[in-house]
Every structure is written in structure tokens, then in C-alpha cells.
Amino acid sequence: MIIAILGGTGKEGGGLAMRWAQAGHKILIGSRDAERARQRAAELSRQVNGAIEGLSNVEAARRGELVVITVPFAGHRALLEEVRPALQGKIVVDTVVPVDLKAPHPYVPPAEGSAAEEAQAVLGSRVRVVAALHHIAAHELSALGHVISGDGLFCGDDAAAKAVVAALISAIGARPVDVGPLKHAPLIEGITPLLIEINKRYKVKASGIHITGI
Amino acid sequence: MIIAILGGTGKEGGGLAMRWAQAGHKILIGSRDAERARQRAAELSRQVNGAIEGLSNVEAARRGELVVITVPFAGHRALLEEVRPALQGKIVVDTVVPVDLKAPHPYVPPAEGSAAEEAQAVLGSRVRVVAALHHIAAHELSALGHVISGDGLFCGDDAAAKAVVAALISAIGARPVDVGPLKHAPLIEGITPLLIEINKRYKVKASGIHITGI
Numbered sequence: 141m142i143i144a145i146l147g148g149t150g151k152e153g154g155g156l157a158m159r160w161a162q163a164g165h166k167i168l169i170g171s172r173d174a175e176r177a178r179q180r181a182a183e184l185s186r187q188v189n190g191a192i193e194g195l196s197n198v199e200a201a202r203r204g205e206l207v208v209i210t211v212p213f214a215g216h217r218a219l220l221e222e223v224r225p226a227l228q229g230k231i232v233v234d235t236v237v238p239v240d241l242k243a244p245h246p247y248v249p250p251a252e253g254s255a256a257e258e259a260q261a262v263l264g265s266r267v268r269v270v271a272a273l274h275h276i277a278a279h280e281l282s283a284l285g286h287v288i289s290g291d292g293l294f295c296g297d298d299a300a301a302k303a304v305v306a307a308l309i310s311a312i313g314a315r316p317v318d319v320g321p322l323k324h325a326p327l328i329e330g331i332t333p334l335l336i337e338i339n340k341r342y343k344v345k346a347s348g349i350h351i352t353g354i
Numbered sequence: 355m356i357i358a359i360l361g362g363t364g365k366e367g368g369g370l371a372m373r374w375a376q377a378g379h380k381i382l383i384g385s386r387d388a389e390r391a392r393q394r395a396a397e398l399s400r401q402v403n404g405a406i407e408g409l410s411n412v413e414a415a416r417r418g419e420l421v422v423i424t425v426p427f428a429g430h431r432a433l434l435e436e437v438r439p440a441l442q443g444k445i446v447v448d449t450v451v452p453v454d455l456k457a458p459h460p461y462v463p464p465a466e467g468s469a470a471e472e473a474q475a476v477l478g479s480r481v482r483v484v485a486a487l488h489h490i491a492a493h494e495l496s497a498l499g500h501v502i503s504g505d506g507l508f509c510g511d512d513a514a515a516k517a518v519v520a521a522l523i524s525a526i527g528a529r530p531v532d533v534g535p536l537k538h539a540p541l542i543e544g545i546t547p548l549l550i551e552i553n554k555r556y557k558v559k560a561s562g563i564h565i566t567g568i
Contacts, residue, residue: 245467245537253459277567289566293548320551323459327544334507334541335565337534342568351552352503352562353491 143308144204146170146197146219147211149180152235155281156208156273156312157181161190162284163311168193170200188284201226206233206304208273209259213238216255220262228266231301233308234259234325235273237332246333247326254325256295270296270305271325274332276314277339277346288314290348293331295324317351357522358418360384360411360433361425363394366449369495370422370487370526371395375404376498377525382407384414402498415440420447420518422487423473427452430469434476442480445515447522448473448539449487451546460547461540468539470509484510484519485539488546490528491553491560502528504562507545509538531565 143160145153148169157167161184169184169192171177177194185192201207201223207230211219216236220227236255240248252258256271263269272294280288292309294316296302306316319328331349338347357374359367362383371381375398383398383406385391391408399406415421415437421444425433430450434441450469454462466472470485477483486508494502506523508530510516520530533542545563552561 245540247541280567317552318555319548320555324548324551326459327461327548330541330544334533334538337538338531338565338568341532341534344567346567348566350564350566351549352564353494353558353560354552354556 142166142168142203142205144168144170144200144207146200146207146209146223147215149176150210151278151282153210154180154184155278156210157184157192158188158190158284159281159312160308161192162188166191168195168200168204170195170197172197174199198223198226204230206231208233208235210235213255217258217262220259224263227263231268231270231304232259232263233273233305234269234271237274237329239333239336241333241336247330249326249329253323254329256322256325256329260322268296268298268301269322270294270301271322271328272305272309274329275335275349276312277348280346280348281312288312289350291315291317291350293317293319293328293349295319295322295328297322317354356380356382356417356419358382358384358414358421360414360421360423360437361429363390364424365492365496367424368394368398369492370424371398371406372402372498373495373526374522375406376402380405382409382414382418384409384411386411388413412437412440418444420445422447422449424449427469431472431476434473438477441477445482445484445518446473446477447487447519448483448485451488451543453547453550455547455550461544463540463543467537468543470536470539470543474536482510482512482515483536484508484515485536485542486519486523488543489549489563490526491562494560495526502526503564505529505531505564507531507533507542507563509533509536509542511536531568
């Protein structure tokens with residue numbers, strides 16, 4: 141599959157790119173700055189035996205068969221509006237979490253309820269949004285030999301799209317756990333500030349969440 | 355320690371009562387209906403070798419050294435207002451989760467942000483509220499020989515109160531995990547609807563959450 145990772149020059153995107161490239165997928169790293177995307181793709185390609193190419197976000201969105209969003213929340217809505225036409229008919233995996241550790245509550249979702257629901261609202265009903273991959277630390281993803289101990293929770297409204305995303309979660313070495321419809325996205329996204337707090341409090345870099353009893 | 359469990363005639367309260375009684379604590383089961391509390395306490399006492407007594411919520415709140423709230427969210431605020439004078443100076447453990455699976459989003463917190471923050475607002479600054487024990491299924495607690503596999507996440511603003519609660523979590527056989535200040539309570543409480551969904555979707559009775567990497 142051709143997977144575009146928008147905002148893919150960040151740490152999270154890089155780890156996903158390498159693990160999916162190793163699993164045999166073709167990866168397109170997207171960035172606002174196409175030249176930066178090309179440099180990053182070249183760096184990542186040297187670390188894995190796989191196909192990773194750098195492009196502008198718009199071009200990556202256009203060529204990707206499945207598109208993953210890994211931008212900071214501040215740029216989330218603007219990016220989605222920019223690439224909206226290119227995403228019609230596709231599966232979009234939204235990994236973004238609106239966090240502000242200094243706010244009265246650290247999870248600060250947009251009016252739609254979550255980043256993923258904002259994505260669905262902006263992109264429209266012809267795009268199948270799946271919320272996923274919020275809890276697997278960039279640090280863990282990038283250490284390629286490292287076995288990921290946390291689960292990959294995901295939610296969305298389209299069963300076929302969720303099956304595709306579950307396979308991609310398995311491909312990075314995590315156990316996929318289906319936590320229901322897209323309206324559960326605030327609950328998944330909200331776990332990320334907890335893990336940030338746990339990392340700080342327990343002086344670790346990559347806490348995660350594992351569901352027991354299933 | 356004398357632990358009062360308000361709304362303790364429910365399944366969650368019963369499991370906690372038995373495990374803490376076994377660990378040597380004196381347990382007071384509180385209910386709106388003191389006679390029902392007495393009957394339930396007698397039933398629970400027969401299952402464990404420990405001291406469990408049934409009382410009205412108000413009387414249990416008055417005599418408890420530490421007070422645990424296990425009512426359904428619909429009765430949360432009214433109960434707190436009723437027992438407010440009896441709780442001054444004490445540690446209150448709030449286990450309540452505002453859930454409505456039919457709402458646009460299943461976690462439906464009050465204006466304060468969470469049940470635990472509502473408790474703190476109602477009870478005032480002389481009460482130390484700790485949010486805890488939202489994720490350990492009644493089913494698991496009641497099966498006394500069963501080893502609890504999920505962690506006991508908790509948060510609160512008073513370090514000494516949190517240390518006491520951490521010890522009580524250990525006493526039921528779960529690992530305590532400190533996830534920070536009370537303003538993180540919405541994030542902990544919000545995990546419960548996810549576990550309800552997971553139980554339904556994976557056809558299990560007692561899914562839980564374990565933090566990896568610490």
C-alpha cells in the first residue's frame with residue numbers, strides 16, 4: 141500500500157515510516173517544506189531497507205492510498221482544509237492530540253469533540269477517518285529492534301477502514317484494540333496527556349497502555 | 355483504618371469492602387437505606403473474615419476516617435451535599451464516572467470537568483479528594499481469589515492523601531499508578547466508557563488498563 145504521512149518529518153512520523161517501510165509498504169513523507177521532506181525521507185531510507193520518498197503535504201496526500209496525519213494540533217485544521225480535495229474516498233488515520241499542559245484541563249479538544257471528529261467534519265462523509273496511534277511513543281517506534289509493549293487503540297465508524305488500520309497497527313508490532321465508533325476519539329486522545337504526565341512523574345520516555353482481560 | 359463506602363451496597367462497593375476487610379481495615383457500608391446497608395454488610399461479612407458494618411450514608415460518613423464514594427453519577431452531587439459536614443478534614447476517594455452511552459459523547463462530565471472535581475467543589479478545600487478505582491471491575495473485585503491484572507490509576511492535589519490511597523489500591527491487589535493532579539480526573543474517568551465498550555466488543559466482563567514502560 142502507498143501510505144502518505146503528512147507532517148511526517150516529525151519524530152512520530154519517522155518511526156511509523158520506517159516500520160511500515162520495513163513491512164513492505166511504500167511511504168510518502170509529507171511536509172509543508174518539500175525539500176525538508178526529501179532530506180528526511182533520505183535519512184529514514186538509509187536506516188531501513190524500504191521505499192520512503194519526501195514530498196509536499198499536498199502531493200503526498202494526492203499520491204497516498206491511505207493518509208496518516210501527524211502534525212501538531214495547532215496546524216491540524218489548516219492542513220486538513222488544504223488537502224481536503226486530495227483525500228476524498230480515502231482512509232485517513234488521525235494520530236493528533238490537542239494537548240495544553242498549562243490549561244485548566246490538559247486535553248483541549250476542538251468544538252467537534254476531538255481532533256479526529258474535527259477531521260471528519262472538515263473532510264466530509266466521503267472520507268473514512270480512523271483515530272489511532274496516539275499512545276505509541278516516537279521513541280519506541282524509532283528504535284527498530286524494540287518490541288512495542290503498549291496496545292494500539294483505534295476507533296472509527298467504518299468497519300472496513302478499521303480493519304485496514306488494525307493491520308497497519310499490527311505491522312508496527314503493536315496489538316490493535318478496537319474501542320468503537322469515532323465518537324470515542326476524545327477518550328483515546330485524552331489518554332495521551334496522562335502518558336505525558338506518567339513519563340514525567342516516573343522518569344521514563346515511553347509509557348504506554350495495555351488493555352488487560354481481553 | 356475505618357473506611358466508609360458510601361453507596362456501598364452496589365457491586366463495586368461490595369468488592370472493595372471485602373478486599374479491604376480482608377486486609378484488616380474496618381469497613382462501614384453506607385446506603386440511603388440503613389436497613390439495606392445492614393443486610394448487605396451481613397452478607398459481605400459472611401464471605402470474609404473481617405469487620406463490615408452497615409449504616410446510613412450520613413452515619414457512615416461521620417464515622418469513617420476515610421470515605422469512598424461509589425454511587426451512580428445521578429446521585430453524586432446530592433449525596434456530597436448531604437454528607438459535606440461529616441467529610442471535613444478527611445480524605446475522600448471518588449470512584450464515580452459520569453457515563454451516558456447514548457449521548458453524542460459517552461463521557462458526560464459536570465461543569466467542573468469531572469465527577470472528582472465536582473466533589474472537590476462541593477466539599478470545599480478542607481477535604482482532600484483523590485480520584486481512583488474507576489477501572490477495576492466489580493466482577494474482578496468480588497472474586498476474592500482472583501489476581502487483579504489492571505492498574506489502579508489515581509490523581510489528586512495532596513501528596514499525603516495520594517500516598518494513603520496508593521496503599522489502599524495495593525491492598526486490593528492492584529498496582530497504584532499516580533497520574534498527577536486532580537485536573538487529570540476527566541482523563542482517568544473517561545477511560546471507563548472505553549472499557550465498557552471493550553467489554554461489549556470483546557465479550558469479556560472485566561477489561562482493565564495496565565501502564566507499560568514504568
